[in-house]
Amino acid sequence: xxxxxxxxxxxxVVPSLIEGLKRLEYRGYxxxxxxxxxxxxxxxxxxxxxIARLEEKVxxxxxxxxxxIGHTRWATHGVPNERNAHPxxxxxxxxxxxxxxxxxxxxxxxxxxxxxVFASETDSEIAAHLITRYLNEGMTPQQAxxxxxxxxDGAYALAILFxxxxxxxxxxxxxxxxxVGWGExxxxxxxxxxxxxxxxxxxxxxxxxxxxxxxxAGAIFHDEQDRVxxxxxxxxxxxxxxxxxxxxPHFMLKEIYEQPGVIGDTLRSxxxxxxxxxxxxxxxxxxxxxxxxxxxxxxxxxxxxxxAKYWFxxxxxxxADIDIASEFRYRxxxxxxxxxxxxxxxxxxxxxTLAALRHAKEAGQKTIAIVNVPExxxxxxxxxxxxxxxxxxxxxxxxxxxxxxxxxxxxxxxxTARARGAISGAEEARLSNAIAEVPSRAAEVLxxxxxxxxxxxxxxxxxxxxxxxxxxGYPIALEGALKLKEISYIHAEGYxxxxxxxxPIALIDDTVPVIVVAPSDALFEKTFSNMQEVMARGGKVIFxxxxxxCAHIGKEAFATIELPHVHPFVAPILYAIPVQLLxxxxxxxxxxxxDQPRNLAKSVTVE
Ligand code: F6R
Numbered sequence: 001x002x003x004x005x006x007x008x009x010x011x012x013v014v015p016s017l018i019e020g021l022k023r024l025e026y027r028g029y030x031x032x033x034x035x036x037x038x039x040x041x042x043x044x045x046x047x048x049x050x051i052a053r054l055e056e057k058v059x060x061x062x063x064x065x066x067x068x069i070g071h072t073r074w075a076t077h078g079v080p081n082e083r084n085a086h087p088x089x090x091x092x093x094x095x096x097x098x099x100x101x102x103x104x105x106x107x108x109x110x111x112x113x114x115x116x117v118f119a120s121e122t123d124s125e126i127a128a129h130l131i132t133r134y135l136n137e138g139m140t141p142q143q144a145x146x147x148x149x150x151x152x153d154g155a156y157a158l159a160i161l162f163x164x165x166x167x168x169x170x171x172x173x174x175x176x177x178x179x180v181g182w183g184e185x186x187x188x189x190x191x192x193x194x195x196x197x198x199x200x201x202x203x204x205x206x207x208x209x210x211x212x213x214x215x216x217a218g219a220i221f222h223d224e225q226d227r228v229x230x231x232x233x234x235x236x237x238x239x240x241x242x243x244x245x246x247x248x249p250h251f252m253l254k255e256i257y258e259q260p261g262v263i264g265d266t267l268r269s270x271x272x273x274x275x276x277x278x279x280x281x282x283x284x285x286x287x288x289x290x291x292x293x294x295x296x297x298x299x300x301x302x303x304x305x306x307x308a309k310y311w312f313x314x315x316x317x318x319x320a321d322i323d324i325a326s327e328f329r330y331r332x333x334x335x336x337x338x339x340x341x342x343x344x345x346x347x348x349x350x351x352x353t354l355a356a357l358r359h360a361k362e363a364g365q366k367t368i369a370i371v372n373v374p375e376x377x378x379x380x381x382x383x384x385x386x387x388x389x390x391x392x393x394x395x396x397x398x399x400x401x402x403x404x405x406x407x408x409x410x411x412x413x414x415x416t417a418r419a420r421g422a423i424s425g426a427e428e429a430r431l432s433n434a435i436a437e438v439p440s441r442a443a444e445v446l447x448x449x450x451x452x453x454x455x456x457x458x459x460x461x462x463x464x465x466x467x468x469x470x471x472x473g474y475p476i477a478l479e480g481a482l483k484l485k486e487i488s489y490i491h492a493e494g495y496x497x498x499x500x501x502x503x504p505i506a507l508i509d510d511t512v513p514v515i516v517v518a519p520s521d522a523l524f525e526k527t528f529s530n531m532q533e534v535m536a537r538g539g540k541v542i543f544x545x546x547x548x549x550c551a552h553i554g555k556e557a558f559a560t561i562e563l564p565h566v567h568p569f570v571a572p573i574l575y576a577i578p579v580q581l582l583x584x585x586x587x588x589x590x591x592x593x594x595d596q597p598r599n600l601a602k603s604v605t606v607e
Contacts, residue, residue: 001074001601002086002098003027004178006159006169006189007199008216009066014058017070020188020195021051026394026602027098027191028074031085034058035094035161036065042094042163046085050596067166069159069189071096074601077104078121088125090116090132092163093141097124098191099155099176100606107151127152131160142213145170146226149211155351155606159189172211176605177349177377180204180212180219182233187214192349192603193236193375194392202233205375234375250594252395252487256580257446259400263573264439265389266404270411271436278414278432283384285366287419290340293320294365296328296356297344298604300398300482304344304405306475307572311410315431315569316417325352326607329359341365344409346393346401347603348376357381370408372401386412395595396602397487399580402479403442406573410435434567438574444564445577452578455542455559456585462513465490466504467579468497468534469517470527472572476517480579487587487597497530510538513558515582517575520549521568528552544578 003024007013017034032054033046045063047054051072071086077100078084087094101107104123107130112118116129130151134144141162149156155175162168171178171189181188181200189212190196193203206212209224210231221231248254272279293312295305305322312320323331325343329352335341341360345353348371357378361367369382372390379385388404414431417423423431459465465484467477478494485492495504497516508514514534518527524545531541535556543550543557546565553560561578587594 001028001603001605003072003191003195004069004096004098004157004159004189005191005195006069006161006171006214007067007186008167008169008214009186010216011066012064013066013068014064016199017068018051018055018058019198020190021054021070021072023195024072024191025051025596026396028072028601029596030073030075030080031082032070032072033085033087034063034068034070035087035089036063036068037161037163037166038065040164042089042161044087044089044094046082046087048081048085067161067169069094069096069161069169076100076606077123084120084122086124087161088120088122088128090128092132092135093128094161095124095128095131096159097127098157098605101126101152101156102154103152127156127158141165141168141170145172145211146222149174157191167215169214170211171206171214173206174209175351178206180206180214180231182218185216187216187219189214192373197236201235203236203375204231204233205380206231250395250584252397252399252584252594255393255395255400256577256584258391259403259577260439260443260446262390262400263403263407263442266407267411267435267439269387269389270408276429276432276436278411278435280386280411280415283368285340285368285384287416289338290318290366291338292336292340293318294335294339294341294360295320295322295344296325296341296360297353298325298350300402300479301344301346301353301405303475303479303482304402304409305342306478307406307472308409308413310472311413311569312416315413315423316420317422318416318420325350325356329356335360335363335365337364339365340368342368342370343378343382344370344405345376345378346372346398348373348378349603349605351605351607354378354381370405372404396597396600397483397583403573403576406576407435407438410570410573430567431569434570437566438570441564441566441574442577445574448561448563448578449581452561452581453585455561456582456589458540459490459513459582460488460586460589462490462511464507465492465513465515466507467492467494467515467517468500468527468530470497470523471521473517473519473527473575476572476575476579477515479576480515480517480583483580483583484586486600487583487594488590488592489598490586490590497527500530501533505533505537508534508537508539510540512539513542514539515542515579516544517579518543518545518549519563519568519571519575520546520565521571524549531557544575
């Protein structure tokens with residue numbers, strides 16, 4: 001994680017560095033810093049905490065310059081304090097880094113023996129000293145970086161400023177993303193297009209192993225073998241204004257409320273309005289010929305994969321395995337010939353999911369990336385891309401990207417079922433119609449927000465909360481628990497409802513709210529019985545169902561949350577929304593930092 005920015009400008013670059021860092025804050029927010037060149041010296045300002053703290057420090061402690069770099073950190077090596085904050089500097093360079101240098105101990109020992117003294121506990125500082133070593137040996141800045149990066153194992157995106165070089169920043173990329181923004185007589189480096197979008201209309205992406213020299217005149221790209229290469233500049237669709245909160249108090253709430261719209265946008269990209277049928281963009285993958293599906297992701301995106309497993313197996317009649325990316329990449333599982341591997345990621349940069357994608361490609365799988373950032377590394381590396389059209393998701397807890405992933409996966413399931421002849425025309429029409437209703441049904445769910453907010457005070461009192469569900473309600477139970485713990489810091493677990501009596505039921509007493517995800521479907525009665533078992537032990541049930549399900553339960557539950565009645569196929573997409581809202585309102589009552597919860601970052605680019 002961490003966000004990096006670099007600017008070779010025409011005037012003072014400090015405001016642009018701060019603006020870029022604010023847009024990158026979702027990547028990490030435990031400390032931040034900037035460095036500029038002033039006359040012949042490197043000036044730095046760093047601070048623990050968020051960008052706002054750095055901004056105050058910069059305002060009260062004049063730093064200027066027409067060239068500079070900046071960083072917002074998510075700590076890996078060394079606690080988040082000012083000493084460990086980037087940029088790291090020597091007498092010759094200042095450097096910002098996103099990633100982990102795995103052989104830093106070995107490099108540190110070598111550099112110590114040469115007399116280098118380190119000021120921080122970070123792996124990143126070693127890179128600054130390594131480059132300095134080669135400069136001291138007489139290399140040019142470009143040669144020094146090209147030589148140093150060949151000695152660094154692990155992952156990095158780097159931006160480096162050199163004392164005495166007022167028209168040069170060198171960037172390098174391996175494992176962590178880095179982009180070049182083309183401005184008007186100014187050039188930019190940044191972790192993503194979002195950071196660069198206020199300044200640059202065209203963006204070039206560095207490939208794995210690339211390094212780049214930027215100056216006011218443009219950029220010169222080099223590949224891993226130091227050959228000059230072309231990295232085309234593409235127009236960016238992101239607008240500089242797109243990331244405001246509007247009238248919402250938090251990005252998360254805004255993003256929850258955007259769901260009817262963005263689900264509709266995602267659906268329309270896979271929908272033939274004339275026939276009413278699902279019509280995927282050309283994939284160049286024969287869905288009829290695949291023998292098995294493997295879905296791989298992390299966190300909330302993994303729970304999207306879990307919902308899709310139920311769908312692929314039931315609707316398309318094809319075996320589907322799911323895996324957490326950090327496990328899949330090292331497990332060395334045998335993969336079938338003609339297998340299809342699907343990678344799901346909001347950011348398209350999560351390092352474990354990306355490594356899993358590369359592993360699957362090497363193992364001969366056809367690969368599809370389902371990503372929300374169309375320019376992301378996964379989108380560039382997979383055989384085919386299906387973009388969710390959720391728009392930038394800034395709140396660290398994923399909401400709208402998740403429901404858009406589900407809609408997209410539902411469409412892919414229908415297309416696969418049709419290609420395999422596993423579904424009748426009538427059934428396909430029923431499922432397609434059910435998906436077409438999701439945007440308006442999602443708006444109805446949001447109309448019930450007040451009732452959910454009213455329940456939040458009760459949940460906020462709890463020390464532990466359980467979520468249960470069956471079938472596709474099970475991943476939604478897991479998602480509810482994940483959302484609650486990550487933003488309210490209340491301990492929560494999700495279970496398959498039938499699994500409760502195999503252990504977790506021991507946790508239940510009258511202080512434990514149990515959220516039951518129970519759309520009226522073929523397993524409703526089973527989930528209902530599990531709920532009775534909870535209530536018999538004093539558990540405080542909050543029951544989520546449609547009118548029919550809620551009528552069934554009468555007044556027995558502590559509370560009910562009524563959702564519109566929908567086809568069970570699309571129920572998980574809609575039931576994701578009340579669990580998001582509940583977590584949000586509980587977090588607001590608890591007074592946590594909803595958009596930037598402690599210890600987390602939006603984009604996880606380290607293992
Ligand atoms: C939870 C959340 C995370 C992400 C996970 C994967 O609310 O947002 O669990 O889902 O870090 O991130 P992506 O989807 O970018 O690969």
